Amino acid sequence: MESAYLDHAATTPMLPEAIEAMTAQLGRVGNASSLHAAGRRTRQVVEESRESIADALGARPSEVVFTSGGTEADNLAIKGLYWARRAKGANRILVSAVEHHAALDPAHWLGDRQDAVVELLDVDEFGRVHPQTLRTAIERDPDSVALVSVMWANNEVGTVQPVRVLAAIARDHGIPFHTDAVQAVGQLPVVFADAGVDALTLSGHKVGGPMGVGALLLARGVDPVPVLHGGGQERDVRSGTLDAPSVAGLAAAVQTAIARQAETSARLAELRDGLIRKVRAAVPDVVLNGDPVNRLPGNAHFSFPGCEGDALLMLLDAKGVECSTGSACSAGVAQPSHVLLAMGADAVSARGSLRFSLGHTSTEADVDRVADVIGMVVERARRAGLS
Template sequence: MGARPSEVVFTSGGTEADNLAIKGLFWARKRPRILISAVEHHAALDPAHWLADNQGAVVELLPVDAQGRVHPDTLRAAIDANPDDVALVSVMWANNEVGTIQPVPELAAIAHAHGVPIHSDAVQAIAQLPVNFAESGVDAMTISGHKVGGPMGVGALLLARGVDPVPVLHGGGQERDVRSGTLDAPAIAGFAAAVQASVDRRPEQAPRLAALRDDLVSRVRQAVPDVILNGDPTDRLPGNAHFTFPGCEGDALLMLLDAKGIECSTGSACSAGVAQPSHVLLAMDQDTARARGSLRFSLGHTSTQSDVDRVADVIAVVVERARRAGLT
């Protein structure tokens, strides 16, 4: 991934890596403003909000366009307002709900032009997109084992040389003294193998997934003509298709599809079960009803054409039934 061994700080997963980057850089920089995109995963948003509630941080949510992208001019204007006050910037590589890819190298160049460190959560991206830590220009990058087919409970913060966040965990001084604690070597070995396999296989997997996803999108559109594809139509994670089915409750769709053996997700998988419209869709200027009628299909290395065929075969009937059940 373009990181030197000394730039890999192992953690217990993406959540810890995001917390270390955001809290640690905020504490190290001793400046108030945290510029963070409005569509981040809660693992990045919540530590920023916690710092605002408890440590005097000023969190500025960078707005996104209707496709979920932070425009470079938006970041430039936010930093320019007072460059000396900015502790850090955090913008994810690709969104976990709608799949939109952010212009991270461009954003990194803007942050660096002002001497501000930038963190990117690349948890969703590394198996599906060419992500190179050194070339991206970011100072800190979050990755996680279980999103690349590796074990749960292990991840890493890639941390450029000379970037020194204040530790969240203090103790034995492991991992550059940034993350103390005896490392879970078996989990790390599994994580390393999974990252290696996913990076090696990406050149054939990504186009295969994109073709399956495109087929899924076009057949869902044929079956449900008023369906809306959320996120960027092309510049998105190859395995992501995120739809709004107008007039439906996402949870009703989820249950009807589950009964037919199809697993998908409303909102972020990590926050499913919490009956709130997705903050990502709301940030994309969607109204609550549209946000609540949304569903994400994720394709991965085990997905096949017959999985897509199955969705295409049942989606019209399922949507019809969910519409009759109505919005609550």
């Protein structure tokens, strides 16, 4: 049975361009830090990759810091900027309540262990941070704010944040602003220079590149304290031998995805709207979560009253539909999503939610597969939910 893969927000298939670039480099020797010919050849690959990523995202090559992925980039931005600013007396960290755990948890760790005061920025029912919320939080004591971190678009409900506006508020007070743009790159126009942010996280495997590689775009003059110390690679901010094959794959993916972004987004939004329409037709009381307009083109996130997300997921999996409850599970037990709770949902409806996320390989047939089975699956999950 061919399955309908609708979990692109978890990971999306690698683009052929990325596979080609990566596999070509896998067969070559050379450490980009070495001075001999093999080192120079590898450095050539790495620096061309850096330049093409910078070009695709409206950044300067020197602003691209390669990391092992989105989680490391978020950790570097939040811990590194906090430590740098802490030295100057600032200790408040302002993060949105709907951040990914890769941003929330470093902030809370700093709060628990490193004297940070973590303040969560409230969101509205659609998951949006209002500019006034940030302004009020900063103005309580602007000098004490070490950094602000608000994601570009939410990984669960797809809501797009007014990042430019928020970043401008932070900038007015000279506070560094980080944004986790892991879900946005490739699906939305992301231009680093225009966004006015100081640091931006991206991940390879969410844009059709390999897993295990990502980058933090760091504006000039923004110098976080390193998390990884060692050989001084990457502006001395992130030590470690560069993974040249992955970097090449990442660059090819970013370049390809960004070149096709407008076209892909339009196509995904149309498929996604069809999915929403068909799910509503089959399950009239379904609730669409997230911002109805300002959302990722590939995201459809629903709550199904009377159902448990786990049961829906299992039944859909058995019918060849692969999606996600979108919630974190540390020991495997699904907790109600902190994103939905922050948006005002109660724990019960938060548990009855599913995320369908479309990507570059999604087709009408995938949507139809969901439409064919969702009614029956919801009915069955409801029976189990009430038992």
